[in-house]
Amino acid sequence: MARFIFVTGGVVSSLGKGLAGASVAALLQARGYKVRMRKLDPYINVDPGTMNPYEHGECYVTDDGAETDLDLGHYERFTGVSSKQSDNVTTGRIYQTVIRKERRGDYLGATVQVIPHITNAIKEFATADIEDEDFVLIEIGGTVGDIESLPFLEAIRQLGNELGQDAIFMHLTLVPYIAAAGELKTKPTQHSVKELQSIGIQPNILLCRSEHPIPAGLLAKIGQFCNVPEKAVIPALDVRTIYEVPLSYHKEGLDTAVLDAFGLTGAPQPDLSKWEDIADRVINPEGQVNISVVGKYIELQDAYKSLTESLVHGGIANRIKVNIDWVESELFENDESQLTDRFKNTHAILVPGGFGERGAEGKIKSARYARENNIPYFGICYGMQMAVIEGCRHLAGLENAGTSEFGNFDPNVVGLMTEWTRGNAKEKRSEDGDLGGTMRVGSYPCALLEGTKVREIYGEELIQERHRHRYEVNIAYKDALEKVGYKFSGLSPDGDLPEIVEIPDHPWFIGVQFHPELKSRPFEPHPLFESFVKAAMDKSRLV
Numbered sequence: 392m393a394r395f396i397f398v399t400g401g402v403v404s405s406l407g408k409g410l411a412g413a414s415v416a417a418l419l420q421a422r423g424y425k426v427r428m429r430k431l432d433p434y435i436n437v438d439p440g441t442m443n444p445y446e447h448g449e450c451y452v453t454d455d456g457a458e459t460d461l462d463l464g465h466y467e468r469f470t471g472v473s474s475k476q477s478d479n480v481t482t483g484r485i486y487q488t489v490i491r492k493e494r495r496g497d498y499l500g501a502t503v504q505v506i507p508h509i510t511n512a513i514k515e516f517a518t519a520d521i522e523d524e525d526f527v528l529i530e531i532g533g534t535v536g537d538i539e540s541l542p543f544l545e546a547i548r549q550l551g552n553e554l555g556q557d558a559i560f561m562h563l564t565l566v567p568y569i570a571a572a573g574e575l576k577t578k579p580t581q582h583s584v585k586e587l588q589s590i591g592i593q594p595n596i597l598l599c600r601s602e603h604p605i606p607a608g609l610l611a612k613i614g615q616f617c618n619v620p621e622k623a624v625i626p627a628l629d630v631r632t633i634y635e636v637p638l639s640y641h642k643e644g645l646d647t648a649v650l651d652a653f654g655l656t657g658a659p660q661p662d663l664s665k666w667e668d669i670a671d672r673v674i675n676p677e678g679q680v681n682i683s684v685v686g687k688y689i690e691l692q693d694a695y696k697s698l699t700e701s702l703v704h705g706g707i708a709n710r711i712k713v714n715i716d717w718v719e720s721e722l723f724e725n726d727e728s729q730l731t732d733r734f735k736n737t738h739a740i741l742v743p744g745g746f747g748e749r750g751a752e753g754k755i756k757s758a759r760y761a762r763e764n765n766i767p768y769f770g771i772c773y774g775m776q777m778a779v780i781e782g783c784r785h786l787a788g789l790e791n792a793g794t795s796e797f798g799n800f801d802p803n804v805v806g807l808m809t810e811w812t813r814g815n816a817k818e819k820r821s822e823d824g825d826l827g828g829t830m831r832v833g834s835y836p837c838a839l840l841e842g843t844k845v846r847e848i849y850g851e852e853l854i855q856e857r858h859r860h861r862y863e864v865n866i867a868y869k870d871a872l873e874k875v876g877y878k879f880s881g882l883s884p885d886g887d888l889p890e891i892v893e894i895p896d897h898p899w900f901i902g903v904q905f906h907p908e909l910k911s912r913p914f915e916p917h918p919l920f921e922s923f924v925k926a927a928m929d930k931s932r933l934v
């Protein structure tokens with residue numbers, strides 16, 4: 392039977408609950424336990440797939456095609472355990488399930504209420520689809536005190552009762568430093584814990600985020616006021632890299648406190664050598680490169696969370712630091728001289744995934760600049776589609792090529808197919824359908840062509856990568872592009888869908904229809920990112 396750790400957050404949002412939970416899971420894993428992580432999100436959207444990245448950051452995609460919260464990306468990167476559909480749920484999905492049942496008459500005429508119907512649905516979700524895991528960590532989105540998280544808190548309170556010794560509560564709070572008084576303040580933590588206690592939850596562990604070291608006396612005071620053992624009040628100070636967080640928590644005794652709270656004695660000591668190695672690689676690099684990321688949501692870097700981390704992983708593999716220059720693609724639309732100016736010191740250009748017309752021409756210009764100036768280019772999803780349009784326009788004689796995503800071009804070299812094959816099931820999609828759930832999402836196979844750069848990079852014939860897009864490069868333009876120097880080096884196994892396009896005569900020019908950043912992990916940097924960062928390094932030696 393699995394043990395449950397419920398993680399809540401208090402005082403303010405953005406304290407890094409996802410990272411904190413992922414670090415606890417990583418520490419338990421380092422002691423030989425099998426872990427699983429889940430997130431319960433209090434918003435009404437059925438999934439974050441339809442949310443603007445400005446609102447909510449990146450939408451993380453799992454192998455089995457769930458569009459989820461970006462915290463699941465942290466979970467995967469820290470534990471290496473692939474998340475599933477059953478690992479993220481929202482208020483919207485819970486209500487959808489309950490309302491469907493109500494319409495079917497499953498409740499036999501009962502009045503359907505938040506307690507017990509919604510809370511039961513939450514509990515069912517939280518405890519479903521668990522195999523032989525030793526620990527399941529469940530993070531509750533939002534901050535304690537929010538109206539919308541109440542049903543989730545009530546559900547985990549009930550679970551705490553039902554599971555007894557097999558469940559604990561960990562609460563993440565802030566201990567702010569008031570510069571004028573020169574003091575750290577514990578009151579917000581006390582209030583936040585009171586709020587939890589008022590709904591019947593007594594935290595077992597307090598993780599206190601702070602910018603300054605918290606003196607032992609203050610930790611003892613927090614413990615006393617919050618009814619938590621002093622040893623279970625853990626300071627969580629800022630560290631140099633997120634990959635140092637598990638090491639720092641271990642030093643402060645967090646994993647021991649977790650095991651104590653479960654009454655588990657005699658657990659094996661953790662093996663943290665792999666964490667020490669990657670933290671060392673990030674903190675002590677042997678060189679650096681500059682990579683420009685040309686996108687549309689650059690003010691909010693959470694919109695590119697996995698991408699940023701994958702570039703860090705590429706750096707880890709090569710033992711170098713990757714400096715990212717975030718470039719707003721619209722910058723190039725009316726003023727081409729900006730290209731030379733902005734890319735003066737860049738060693739590689741990456742155009743990530745994106746949606747819609749705004750900024751697209753700037754991305755096309757960036758791809759052209761990279762191609763013509765022998766600068767390594769990595770096009771991901773939209774970035775591949777833009778590179779294909781660029782090649783068609785400027786090399787293949789199709790000056791008016793475009794994508795039906797933002798108009799009707801002559802020709803649309805990227806377009807919506809009305810009928811797809813997903814596995815064996817045929818799926819219909821049309822332009823007037825709902826926006827939610829109409830994309831090719833999740834893991835799909837891709838066959839790599841012998842003798843190509845990607846085949847060499849992966850060292851495999853058949854790969855599986857995660858997708859999230861509506862449009863596809865039209866295979867009908869393969870010959871036209873191959874005649875002018877491109878190679879369609881990766882295709883869906885049936886040969887219908889172009890998955891990778893590269894330019895063999897360029898130092899490094901690869902466009903992929905999928906999102907490799909979703910599968911990169913610090914311990915297993917994605918081969919494409921490892922190779923791309925290496926190409927940037929080679930470029931930096933030339934300039």
Ligand code: GLN
Binds near residue numbers: 859
């Ligand atoms: N907008 C493009 C499509 O839907 C690309 C999506 C993406 O980059 N994730 O096909």
